[in-house]
Amino acid sequence: MTILWLKAFHVFFMIAWMAGIFYLPRLxxxxxxxxxxxxxxxxxxxERRLWLFxxxxxxxxxxxxxxxxYIYGLDWLRASGWLHAKLTIVxxxxxxxxxxxxxxxxxxxDANTHSPRFYRFLNEVPVLALLAIVVLAILKPF
Known part of the structure; x- marks a missing residue:
């Protein structure tokens, strides 16, 4: 049961983190x-408050x-190829x-040299990375 609580809070904090990660570049x-x-x-x-939050x-x-x-153990870690890919993206x-x-x-x-277009791109790229993490964690393809 403990592992389920850890997973639930892990996903909750990841969602909260990603919300900010997606919003900060929009700012x-x-x-x-x-x-x-x-x-x-x-x-x-x-921007500063959001990053600190x-x-x-x-x-x-x-x-x-x-x-x-740690709870699943090193044998599980070694055998989980999908997790290695996920951890790389993480x-x-x-x-x-x-x-x-x-x-x-x-x-x-006041030293910004990038265009708004650069920040739009910077805002959209993590969505694909998050999709990859979710697919890897749910499907465990390898």
Whole structure:
């Protein structure tokens, strides 16, 4: 029964994290489009707060995922090819998360050099990665 609770909270925190991961680049789109100083300052506050809000969800997702792997054991980990693929994509999500922090700081310094189109692309790519994670976790194809 414990494993089911861990899985439930792991999925919950992952969903909360992904909601922020999808929204933060959308804020960057709007921020990159604005020319108003007061609006830009408001976006800076929103971006920083959102990143700080979702980071604990990212950490809890990680801790619970490691706990689930620990409970299932190393033999299960070695035999689960799908999990290796999933963990590779998850690692990229954590790198992406840190890149978003970098961008929060770039905007905070008024040093953005990217177009709104760049941020639209940045906003859409993680959707495909999340789809891959869900397919791997549910179908366990290998």
């Amino acid at each position: 960057f789109v709007y921020h990159a489009e604005t020319r108003e100083k007061s609006v830009s300052e408001q976006f800076k506050v929103m 979702i980071t604990p969800f990212a950490l809890l997702t990680l801790v619970l995922g490691v706990a689930i792997i 690692t990229l999500f954590y790198i992406y998360h840190m890149y978003l922090w970098h961008l929060v700081n770039v905007f905070a310094k």
